[in-house]
Amino acid sequence: MAHVRIHVRLRAAAVPVLVGTALAVTPFSTAVAQDGAPPPCVSYASSWRYTFVTNGCEDPQSVQVVYTDGMVSPCRLIEPQQTATFAGYGFNANHPTHMELC
Structure with a gap:
């Protein structure tokens, strides 16, 4: 299965990402993560084929999708x-439940 990387350079405080349907991206923030979760400035949106994780923070973030x-x-x-591209939920409806710092 081939993976495609899509890089999106965000320049506004909050920019919608369009992939077939409109997907909201949270506004940029420098909030600190709690309990292994990435800070709120890291967001994701998923489809059957891809999960897009966007780092709206001011610092690089290492994340994985569960x-x-x-x-x-x-x-x-990231x-x-x-924005980094991860696997989507596929035909088995294996949806992302959350992200973790790694």
């Missing part, structure tokens, strides 16, 4: 104002 079946994605370093 799915319904307990699968955990590889750890990815630079400030960039």
Whole structure:
């Protein structure tokens, strides 16, 4: 299965990401994460094929995506104002449940 990386450079305080349907991205923030979760300035949006994780923070963030079946994605370093592409939920409805710092 081929993976495609999509990099989006965000320049506004909050920018919607469009992938077939409009997906909201949280506003930029420098909030501190709690309990292994990334700060609120890191957000994700998923579709059957891809999960896009956007780092709206001022610092790089290392995150991984956790799915319904307990699968955990590889750890990815996402630079400030960039978006990384992870696996989507697929035909098995293996939806992302949350993200974790790694």
